[in-house]
Amino acid sequence: MALTPDEVNQLRDRVLAAQKGAYAIPKLTDDFPSMTVADGYAVQTALRRRLCAEGGRQAGWKIGLTSKAKMLQMGVSVPSIGFLMADTERVAGSTVTTQDLVHPRVECEIAFFTKAELRGPGCTAEQVLAATDYVVPALEIIDSRFSGFKFDLPSVIADNGSSARFVPGTNQYAVDALDLCAIHVTLEKNGELVATGISDAVLGNPAIAIAMLVNLLAEQGETLPAQSFVMSGAITEAIPVKAGDSIRAVFDGMGEITTQFRSA
Numbered sequence: 001m002a003l004t005p006d007e008v009n010q011l012r013d014r015v016l017a018a019q020k021g022a023y024a025i026p027k028l029t030d031d032f033p034s035m036t037v038a039d040g041y042a043v044q045t046a047l048r049r050r051l052c053a054e055g056g057r058q059a060g061w062k063i064g065l066t067s068k069a070k071m072l073q074m075g076v077s078v079p080s081i082g083f084l085m086a087d088t089e090r091v092a093g094s095t096v097t098t099q100d101l102v103h104p105r106v107e108c109e110i111a112f113f114t115k116a117e118l119r120g121p122g123c124t125a126e127q128v129l130a131a132t133d134y135v136v137p138a139l140e141i142i143d144s145r146f147s148g149f150k151f152d153l154p155s156v157i158a159d160n161g162s163s164a165r166f167v168p169g170t171n172q173y174a175v176d177a178l179d180l181c182a183i184h185v186t187l188e189k190n191g192e193l194v195a196t197g198i199s200d201a202v203l204g205n206p207a208i209a210i211a212m213l214v215n216l217l218a219e220q221g222e223t224l225p226a227q228s229f230v231m232s233g234a235i236t237e238a239i240p241v242k243a244g245d246s247i248r249a250v251f252d253g254m255g256e257i258t259t260q261f262r263s264a
Contacts (some may be wrong), residue, residue, distance in 0.1 A: 003032065003039045012046040015159050016235045018145040022100045027146045027155040032074040032122045035191035037080075041220060046161060048083050059086040059161055059229050061138065063213040064161045066202045066233030079209065082161030084229060090141075095260045098243045100163055104261070105238035108185045108249045110199055110206045110210065111138040111168055112230045118236030120218030125207035128214070129175045131226075132207075137185075139143075139259060140231055166231060171255040181205045184252040185235045189245055195236035203229050206232035 003011070005169060011028055018025045027040035029035050030044075052058060065079040090096055098104055143164035144151055183199040203209045209232045215226050224230070241247065243263040250256045 003035065003042060004077070005025035006157045007032065008039070008042045008046050010180075011043045011158055012050060015043065015145065016047060016050060018102075019159075022102055022218055023145075024102050025145055027095050027151045028033060029152055029155055030160055034140075035154045036093040036128035037154055037157060040154035043158035043162055045220065047158075051085055057086040057246075058083055059089060059226060061213055061217070061224065062161055062231035063233050064178075066125055066209045068211075069103050078216070078251055079203075079212060079233065080161055081213050082157070083164045084166060084231065086133040088165050089161065090230050091168055092169055092260065094167075094260065095262050096141060096165055096167075097216075098241070099264045101141070101241070102145055102214065103149045104164065104242070105236040105240050106187070106247050106249075107140050107142065107188075107234040108187055108195075108251070108260075109138045109140050109234055110180065110183065110202070110251075110254075111136050111166075112206075112210055112232060113172075114224060114226050114228045114230065116223040117226050118214045120223075123211045123218075125211050128207045128210040132175050135175055135180070137249065137254045137257055138231060139167040139247070139249055139257050140234070141167070143242075153173055160230035167257060167259055168229070169251070169257045170253055171227065173176050173254060175207075178253060180207060183235075183254060185237060186250045187236050188248040188250075189239060189241065191246075191248075194239050195239045197235040198233050201235050202233045203259045209233045211256060232246050243255050
């Protein structure tokens with residue numbers, strides 16, 4: 001049985017309070033064990049509408065669980081999506097505070113900026129590439145609000161896919177200037193190599209991930225507008241960070257991104 005509208009709003013408020021207060025909560029299915037993926041998206045949509053009603057501006061979307069290993073780990077056959085708010089963007093080279101985060105982790109991604117609207121169902125990678133203005137390297141700082149960084153799919157979708165901060169690189173590239181399936185990435189923390197990856201880890205091609213996001217949006221009656229910024233999913237594993245840490249990500253052929261973390 002689907003969550004009632006009152007239950008959706010109750011869980012929206014629970015997630016929003018944890019996000020704003022930077023504290024951990026039990027996963028939502030502890031209290032609502034029959035909660036489904038569709039219920040998770042209902043809570044996420046209510047959260048997005050509340051943030052926009054409070055004066056926030058949506059900057060775009062993100063897709064997660066885009067690696068075969070992650071999908072297998074979560075027992076799902078399709079990725080999940082979340083939204084990006086403009087006030088969570090941070091400038092490359094700047095400092096990110098940790099006092100307003102619970103379990104911050106950093107991962108490397110390729111982000112797309114669209115020049116035309118994309119619609120599902122049936123959106124393809126080719127359509128995504130045709131609608132893309134440019135791509136940039138990017139860091140995503142994820143932050144599950146659930147105790148012990150332990151959650152299930154409905155809960156993490158309701159928590160907006162653990163979205164917290166995103167850091168676009170400054171170098172912009174046309175999609176035909178790169179082999180989007182073969183970009184090698186290294187991630188260093190405090191000068192030590194901690195993760196590597198190749199962009200084909202993202203469903204074989206990050207453009208496929210964007211197409212899948214568009215098709216998931218269609219299931220919710222949404223499209224991907226032009227001038228959207230879209231994170232295509234993690235190339236590397238997510239690396240825990242804390243105050244005092246320094247991160248450097250190098251994307252072969254796309255430059256690098258650095259960021260530092262401090263407590264306040």
